[in-house]
Each structure stands twice: as C-alpha cells, then as structure tokens.
C-alpha cells in the first residue's frame with residue numbers, strides 16, 4: 497500500500513501557471529515556421545499561441561484532478577486522518593473549481609480560434625489573442641485561492657503514513673518505556689520501518705512477521721497510545737480513532753517492574769481507558785519485564801485482567817521469554833482474517849481472468 501496522495505502533483509498558483517503557459521506559447525511561436533502570406537502566417541502563429549496556452553493550462557490542472565484520489569473512495573483509516581488535516585468541503589470545492597476552469601479554458605480556446613480564423617487583419621488577430629490571454633488569466637485568478645488550498649493540503653497529505661491495509665495488523669499500546677519497541681523488534685523479523693504519522697513527532701514503527709502462510713503487521717505508535725486519552729486534544733483523539741480502522745488486535749503492555757517510571761496505578765488507569773476505547777476489538781494484555789518485576793505486582797495485573805476476562809501473557813521481551821507465545825496468540829487471533837483477505841484476493845484475481853469469450 498502506498499500513501500494515496502503520493503502521486504498528487506505540486507499545484508501551481510494562478511500566476512505560476514499563467515507564467516508557465518504564456519512562456520511556453522512564446523517559445524512554440526518563435527520556433528514555428530508558418531507558410532503562406534502574411535495574413536496566413538499571423539493566423540497560424542496566433543492560433544498556435546492560443547492552443548499552447550490552453551493545452552498547458554488544462555494538462556496541468558487535469559493532472560491535479562487525475563492524481564488526487566477522491567476522499568470518499570479512500571480506506572476508512574485514511575479518511576479519518578484526512579478529516580483531521582483538511583476540510584472535506586473546501587477540498588471538494590477546490591477540485592470542482594479546477595474542473596470548472598478546465599472547461600472554461602477549453603471553451604475560450606475554441607471561441608477565440610474561431611474568431612481568429614474569420615479575421616483577415618493581423619493586428620486584430622494579435623488583439624484577439626491578447627484578449628484570450630486576459631480571459632484565461634482571469635479564470636485562473638478566480639480559482640487561485642483553491643489552487644493554493646490544494647497545494648497546502650498536498651503538503652500535509654503526502655506525509656500520511658504508509659501502512660499495509662491488506663495485512664492483519666496488531667497495534668501496540670502502553671506507557672513509554674514499558675518495552676513496546678523491544679517487543680516489536682522481538683516479534684518481527686525485518687528491521688522495523690519508521691513511517692511518518694502526522695500529529696506525532698516520532699512517526700510510527702512498523703514491523704512484520706510470517707507464520708509460514710500469511711503475513712502479519714505489528715505497529716507501535718509512540719506518542720499516541722501511551723498517555724491518558726483525557727489529556728488529548730481533538731486532533732490526537734482523531735488520530736487515535738483512525739487506529740481503530742487500522743488495527744485488528746490491540747496488545748496492551750504492562751510493566752509491573754515499574755522501571756518504566758510509571759506506577760502500576762497509572763498504567764492501570766491508561767489500560768482502562770484504552771480498553772474502553774477499543775473494546776470492540778480483540779484485546780491481548782502482555783505483562784512484560786517478568787525477569788525483574790516483583791511477584792505481587794505481577795499478580796495485581798493478572799487479577800485485574802482475569803476479572804475482565806481478557807487474555808494475557810507473561811513475558812520478558814528483552815530476554816525473548818514468552819515472545820513465541822505472543823506470536824502464537826497473534827496468529828491464532830488474526831489467521832481467520834488473513835485467510836479471508838487471501839480468499840478475497842484470489843476471488844478477485846479469478847474474476848479478472850474469467851472473462852467471457
């Protein structure tokens with residue numbers, strides 16, 4: 497999966513686009529060797545200028561339309577994030593403005609070329625071409641705000657994280673230093689990649705592993721699921737919400753050794769919040785650092801999660817103890833989903849090949 501906005505081109509401002517188109521037209525006109533008498537030559541040259549301006553402007557704008565995905569066609573995860581970053585209504589209006597400009601420039605092109613074809617006076621032709629330039633410039637200046645808005649939107653949208661939405665995904669939560677990235681590294685084979693994620697300064701860590709048949713993705717979101725939700729601003733809340741569409745299993749990590757710097761009480765508080773927020777999703781508790789934690793603290797966590805009927809595993813991510821069990825639990829929970837995705841993909845492929853003769 498790619499960032500859906502990766503192909504979105506830079507959107508030029510009205511003045512930049514006008515400048516580009518007029519310059520290109522001048523270059524084309526000076527390289528052009530028309531034939532015939534003075535009137536014919538003038539006509540061909542002015543027509544070329546008009547056609548070139550129109551083509552440059554329309555190609556440029558069309559590229560923006562074609563390479564910008566429709567917001568409502570995006571996967572839910574991206575839609576949630578886009579809604580934090582851009583205003584849908586303004587975005588759609590901006591796109592509609594571009595569509596409008598393309599049509600008008602095309603109409604103007606036809607109208608002015610026709611008038612030039614009827615004219616027999618080179619001065620009048622030059623005057624018509626200047627008029628056309630003025631009209632095009634004014635159409636583009638009319639949508640200048642929208643062009644600028646789209647370019648600003650592009651700047652933030654192209655930094656959306658690149659995550660694989662077709663792979664079953666585990667999202668890891670827990671206070672800083674409880675061992676989230678240690679577990680991620682122990683679980684996954686390849687070196688975790690760091691994808692950018694708006695609203696956090698550190699990006700998200702993405703790792704993957706395979707169970708022999710299917711691939712699973714593990715994501716650690718530093719800065720997002722490691723503080724109480726009540727301390728979050730709206731934007732962060734929405735970014736957290738988006739994780740619901742990304743994750744298929746949440747692993748909450750406790751550090752009963754409290755070496756992470758957060759007393760168990762605080763960890764339980766965060767756990768309750770996250771459990772509440774994600775309770776529709778499969779949930780697994782991992783009690784980490786059992787190599788150094790005190791027995792009675794471990795027991796407190798055990799009892800808490802048993803009471804809620806949540807599955808839990810005791811591990812030492814650092815020593816690799818119990819990591820296999822975590823991997824097993826992940827595959828057990830997510831395998832049906834992995835199978836379903838694979839089946840859908842195969843069916844899709846078959847549909848593509850089973851064309852009627």
Ligand SMILES: Nc1nc2c(ncn2[C@@H]2O[C@H](COP(=O)(O)OP(=O)(O)OP(=O)(O)O)[C@@H](O)[C@H]2O)c(=O)[nH]1
Pocket residue numbers: 671672673674675676677678679718719722784785786787788811812813814815
């Ligand atoms: N003794 C012991 N230390 C561990 C264990 N797991 C992680 N640690 C240590 O705990 C510290 C924090 O681990 P990280 O994996 O960086 O924690 P994190 O939750 O990813 O932290 P942030 O990236 O800040 O959110 C590191 O010094 C680890 O070596 C464990 O099972 N036992």
